[in-house]
Amino acid sequence: MTNIVEVKDLVKKYGDNVAVKGISFAIRQGEIFGLLGPNGAGKTTTISLLSCLLTPTSGSASVVGLDLVKRTREVKKYIGLVPQDLALYPTLSARDNLNFFGRVYGLSGKALNERVDWTLELVGLTDRAKDAVETFSGGMKRRINIAAGLLHKPDILFLDEPTVGVDPQSRNYIFDNVERLNREGLTILYTTHYMEEAERLCHRVAIIDMGQIIALDSPKALTESISGGMIHIGLVNGKADALVERACKLSMIKDIRRVDGKLEIQTHRAQQALIDVLEIANQLDAKVTSLQVFEPNLETVFLRLTGKRLRD
Numbered sequence: 001m002t003n004i005v006e007v008k009d010l011v012k013k014y015g016d017n018v019a020v021k022g023i024s025f026a027i028r029q030g031e032i033f034g035l036l037g038p039n040g041a042g043k044t045t046t047i048s049l050l051s052c053l054l055t056p057t058s059g060s061a062s063v064v065g066l067d068l069v070k071r072t073r074e075v076k077k078y079i080g081l082v083p084q085d086l087a088l089y090p091t092l093s094a095r096d097n098l099n100f101f102g103r104v105y106g107l108s109g110k111a112l113n114e115r116v117d118w119t120l121e122l123v124g125l126t127d128r129a130k131d132a133v134e135t136f137s138g139g140m141k142r143r144i145n146i147a148a149g150l151l152h153k154p155d156i157l158f159l160d161e162p163t164v165g166v167d168p169q170s171r172n173y174i175f176d177n178v179e180r181l182n183r184e185g186l187t188i189l190y191t192t193h194y195m196e197e198a199e200r201l202c203h204r205v206a207i208i209d210m211g212q213i214i215a216l217d218s219p220k221a222l223t224e225s226i227s228g229g230m231i232h233i234g235l236v237n238g239k240a241d242a243l244v245e246r247a248c249k250l251s252m253i254k255d256i257r258r259v260d261g262k263l264e265i266q267t268h269r270a271q272q273a274l275i276d277v278l279e280i281a282n283q284l285d286a287k288v289t290s291l292q293v294f295e296p297n298l299e300t301v302f303l304r305l306t307g308k309r310l311r312d
């Protein structure tokens with residue numbers, strides 16, 4: 001598989017503050033690659049380096065095989081950037097904003113009109129094209145920002161926290177757009193501190209903290225790499241003691257406690273432990289009245305690796 005982005009030992013210092021501490025990774029052509037990390041992790045700095053808005057302190061990076069420092073002018077046309085901070089002219093209409101950004105990218109005439117129509121349709125704002133952007137909701141402004149990043153048909157799109165402060169309807173539009181554009185062949189770098197988004201959208205995720213990549217794999221492989229998981233089970237009276245006695249001998253189970261009349265079972269692997277626990281319940285003829293299974297997720301992976309939560 002071809003790599004569209006290659007990053008090697010990339011460092012960015014702001015004075016004494018080292019925002020990016022020698023990261024290396026590659027993004028494969030056609031994937032949605034996530035950068036997942038808390039506030040201040042270095043996500044925006046990384047995207048700004050990859051979009052040639054910042055110059056690295058050391059290390060190197062390339063997009064479509066072109067070095068970002070040596071071939072800046074050429075490489076920019078392959079990149080679409082949707083920045084974290086909105087960059088729109090509030091008093092201009094949605095269409096005029098897109099016309100403006102299209103001209104910045106070198107588009108004009110019929111080609112510009114067609115691209116503006118296409119991107120407005122994509123983000124579901126064709127019927128609001130003539131309205132001033134200042135009358136839009138936060139989510140609609142984000143969607144126009146995304147449209148602007150797509151006007152020049154980039155090969156890779158950098159989306160920096162595209163759903164922060166966005167209403168549920170716009171959030172769904174953004175998810176659908178990301179998935180559709182990717183199906184049509186666009187490679188996407190997606191930064192977020194919402195683990196649900198990384199789990200839903202990204203083929204691979206780099207977990208970034210304090211300027212360093214601390215894990216990189218598919219969301220499934222990352223969550224399977226750590227043990228854990230919990231089962232909450234409610235049983236009809238009289239059978240819980242017998243179940244505890246037998247279940248605590250199972251190799252998949254770490255600990256069992258009674259909480260609010262239910263059993264709280266700490267496991268090494270929740271799914272495997274669940275099969276054993278339900279088999280015991282069946283043998284005891286114990287009726288299960290409630291059941292909840294908590295598997296590790298990317299938040300758990302982050303917590304396990306750093307001792308911190310992704311969000312405060």
Ligand SMILES: Nc1ncnc2c1ncn2[C@@H]1O[C@H](COP(=O)(O)OP(=O)(O)OP(=O)(O)O)[C@@H](O)[C@H]1O
Pocket residue numbers: 014017018019037038039040041042043044045046084193
């Ligand atoms: N222009 C700047 N000058 C000085 N320090 C900066 C600048 N921009 C970012 N930093 C610092 O670099 C570090 C990384 O910031 P960055 O914006 O890349 O993080 P982030 O992961 O995008 O965070 P967030 O989720 O809040 O957007 C932080 O410590 C931040 O304070």
Ligand SMILES: [Mg+2]
Pocket residue numbers: 043044045084160161
């Ligand atoms: Mg940021």
